[in-house]
Amino acid sequence: MFESGLFVTTAIQGLKWLQVWHEKQANPPHLPQHVVLTFKRFKEAYDSKNAYKLKLLLSDRYRGDLFGVSSKRAYINTQKRVFESLPWFINPCLCINVYSIVEETPEAFCAIIDTQSKATALGVPITNFDSAPVRCRLQKESGLWMIREMFVERRLV
Numbered sequence: 001m002f003e004s005g006l007f008v009t010t011a012i013q014g015l016k017w018l019q020v021w022h023e024k025q026a027n028p029p030h031l032p033q034h035v036v037l038t039f040k041r042f043k044e045a046y047d048s049k050n051a052y053k054l055k056l057l058l059s060d061r062y063r064g065d066l067f068g069v070s071s072k073r074a075y076i077n078t079q080k081r082v083f084e085s086l087p088w089f090i091n092p093c094l095c096i097n098v099y100s101i102v103e104e105t106p107e108a109f110c111a112i113i114d115t116q117s118k119a120t121a122l123g124v125p126i127t128n129f130d131s132a133p134v135r136c137r138l139q140k141e142s143g144l145w146m147i148r149e150m151f152v153e154r155r156l157v
Contacts, residue, residue, distance in 0.1 A: 075150075
C-alpha cells in the first residue's frame with residue numbers, strides 16, 4: 001500500500017537536496033566571490049535581454065572575437081540585435097561553467113569558461129542556440145570588476 005506521508009517526506013527531502021545542489025552550482029566555493037557576482041550579473045543581463053546592463057559589465061577597453069566582433073560597441077550592438085530579433089515570449093537562458101582558472105590575482109581573473117545558451121518559451125527550454133569555450137578575463141577597474149576580454153578558445157572547439 002502507498003503511504004502518502006512517506007511520499008510527502010521523501011518529496012520534501014528531494015526538494016531540499018535539489019536546493020542545496022543548485023546553491024552549490026550557483027556559488028562554487030573554488031571561485032572568488034567577485035567572479036561569481038560578475039558572472040551572475042552577466043547572466044542576469046543576458047537572460048533578461050538587457051543590452052544596457054551588459055554594456056555596464058564590459059570594460060571600455062574590451063577586446064574579443066565573439067560573434068566576429070572585437071570591440072565593446074560592436075559586441076553590445078550584436079547582442080542587442082539578437083535580443084530584439086527574439087519574440088517577447090522567447091528568452092535566452094545562459095549557463096556559464098568555469099573549467100580552468102588561468103590567472104587569479106587581486107587585480108585580474110582569467111579562466112576558460114563554457115557558455116551554453118538555451119532558448120526558452122515561457123520558461124520551457126526549447127533549443128540550444130549558442131555554445132563555445134571562451135577565455136574570459138575580468139579586470140578590476142576603478143574598484144569595479146569588469147569583463148575585459150572574451151575570446152573563443154579555438155583549440156577546444
